[in-house]
C-alpha cells in the first residue's frame with residue numbers, strides 16, 4: 472500500500488518581491504511502513520517538504536496524497552484534523568510549549584486521538600519512559616537540556632502512534648548511545664505498528680536504519696547511495 476504519493480510538486484516563497492523556488496517538480500512515493508531518510512544541503516527545502524507533507528504549509532502545484540487524502544483539496548478544518556490525528560512531527564527546533572511540563576507536552580497531542588485523560592496519561596508515561604525521561608515528566612522545557620527537550624518532542628510524536636512521522640534532525644542534540652536507543656524504538660514502531668517514517672538529517676550514522684536514503688538537491692529528490 473502506498474502511504475505517500477508526491478508527483479511534480481512545486482513550492483516557492485515570496486518575500487519582499489523576491490521569489491525563491493524551493494521545490495521544482497519533486498517526486499516521492501513511500502510504501503506504508505517504510506523508513507526513508509532525506510539528506511541535502513542547508514536551504515535545499517527539506518523542512519519545506521516536511522511542512523507540505525504534514526499539511527502545515529500549502530504547495531503551489533502538483534500531486535500530494537498522504538494516507539489516501541489529497542492534501543491539495545482539503546479545507547482548513549480537514550487539514551487540521553489530518554495534522555492532529557494522522558501525523559506526528561518531530562520539529563527541528565522541538566516546538567515544545569514552555570508553560571506545560573514534559574508529560575503535558577506529550578499529552579497535548581493525544582487529545583483528539585484518545586478518549587480520556589487516564590489513557591492520555593498512561594500513553595504519555597509509556598513514551599516518556601521509552602525515551603528515558605520518566606524522571607523528568609514534571610519538569611518544564613526550560614528545566615531540561617537540549618537533548619532532553621528533543622526527546623520530549625520525540626515522545627510527543629511517537630505517542631500519537633500516527634500513520635506518518637515526519638522528523639527534522641530528530642537526533643541532532645542527542646548523544647550517540649541515546650541515538651541508538653531512540654532509533655531502535657522507532658524501528659520497533661515501524662515494524663510493530665506499520666508507522667511510516669520520513670526522517671530529515673545530515674547524520675550519516677542514521678543511514679543504517681533506513682530502507683532508503685534520498686537526496687534533495689535543486690528542488691528534486693534523487694536516489695542516494
Ligand SMILES: Nc1ncnc2c1ncn2[C@@H]1O[C@H](COP(=O)(O)OP(=O)(O)OP(=O)(O)O)[C@@H](O)[C@H]1O
Nearest residue numbers: 484485486491493512513514515516517518519520
Ligand atoms: N516561510 C518562508 N518564507 C520565505 N522563505 C522561506 C520560508 N521557509 C523557507 N524559506 C526558504 O526556502 C528555502 C528552503 O528552506 P528549508 O527550511 O526548507 O531548507 P532546509 O533544507 O530545511 O535547510 P536546513 O538544512 O538548514 O534546515 C530556503 O532558501 C529558505 O530561505
Ligand SMILES: [Mg+2]
Nearest residue numbers: 517518563639
Ligand atoms: Mg530544515
